[in-house]
Amino acid sequence: MFDSLGWPxxxxxxxxxxxxxxxxxxxxxISDGVNMIRQLRRMATNATGDLSRELGTDxxxxxxxxxxxxxxxxxxxxxxxxxxxxxxxxxxxxxxxAGSLDLNSALNDDEPAAxxxxxxxxxxxxxxx
Numbered sequence: 069m070f071d072s073l074g075w076p077x078x079x080x081x082x083x084x085x086x087x088x089x090x091x092x093x094x095x096x097x098i099s100d101g102v103n104m105i106r107q108l109r110r111m112a113t114n115a116t117g118d119l120s121r122e123l124g125t126d127x128x129x130x131x132x133x134x135x136x137x138x139x140x141x142x143x144x145x146x147x148x149x150x151x152x153x154x155x156x157x158x159x160x161x162x163x164x165x166a167g168s169l170d171l172n173s174a175l176n177d178d179e180p181a182a183x184x185x186x187x188x189x190x191x192x193x194x195x196x197x
Contacts, residue, residue: 085094120127130136139148 082094085097089097116127116132119132143151
């Protein structure tokens with residue numbers, strides 16, 4: 069939840085809280101906030117459990133995203149294959165073309181001039197994954 073929040077940011081937030089609420093109320097507010105987050109997590113877990121029980125399938129929180137929900141529960145595997153088939157064909161054609169290119173011959177167009185110095189070739193990594 070707070071992946072991008074580092075220790076300096078947390079320290080600044082605690083200092084701001086200390087100045088706003090004072091040293092006597094701050095620990096109580098922090099514990100109330102932690103308890104609220106625990107309750108929210110518990111409610112989300114209960115809600116996903118209820119949905120799983122009602123729908124008769126295992127549901128995680130990520131499955132509740134509308135795109136994932138439609139793809140997983142409404143479209144059949146044949147429908148998914150029909151939607152993805154054109155993309156797979158384009159990908160396979162592109163990877164075949166990239167694999168058939170001879171990059172070494174394309175880089176050796178002409179010999180460099182004698183006064184131009186050594187010629188460095190750019191490095192191309194072809195990854196067909």
